Amino acid sequence: xxxxxxxxxxxxxxxxxxxxxxxxxxxxxxxxxxxxxxxxxxxxxxxxxxxxxxxxxxxxxxxxxxxxxxxxxxxxxxxxxxxxxxxxxxxxxxxxxxxxxxxxxxxxxxxxxxxxx
Numbered sequence: 795x796x797x798x799x800x801x802x803x804x805x806x807x808x809x810x811x812x813x814x815x816x817x818x819x820x821x822x823x824x825x826x827x828x829x830x831x832x833x834x835x836x837x838x839x840x841x842x843x844x845x846x847x848x849x850x851x852x853x854x855x856x857x858x859x860x861x862x863x864x865x866x867x868x869x870x871x872x873x874x875x876x877x878x879x880x881x882x883x884x885x886x887x888x889x890x891x892x893x894x895x896x897x898x899x900x901x902x903x904x905x906x907x908x909x910x911x
Contacts, residue, residue: 827907828882829861829872830889832900841869855892858885859908875907 833848835841845862848871853860858874873889876882882902890897 821911822908823911824906824908825877827905827909828876828879828902829874829905829907830882830886830900831870831872831903832889832896833871834868834899836867836869838867845869845871852893856889872903872905875909877907877909 832852833845835844842864849860849862852871852873856873861872863870863872874882874885876885879902886900886902890900
């Protein structure tokens with residue numbers, strides 16, 4: 795007769811495995827990379843509204859993903875998923891050319907990115 799074995803582990807491990815598996819099934823994976831941050835603020839209610847407004851403005855006009863992040867106390871808007879800092883810098887320059895108002899707030903930041911195969 796087989797002994798009864800129970801594995802106990804942190805539920806976060808199950809979630810990580812699920813996320814990785816689902817991404818791979820869809821030809822996507824998450825890795826370290828870079829994004830162009832175009833907004834960050836910690837002004838309570840106003841920051842959320844501004845982030846959403848910027849998302850609504852950029853999303854239909856750019857050819858990369860626009861990400862709205864809530865990292866209390868900050869709301870941030872980041873654009874793109876780039877493997878290299880150089881690719882992110884090139885895109886930042888294109889973005890600022892298209893949206894000159896972003897000149898003073900756009901800069902490249904390291905982030906976890908989603909890459910599609």
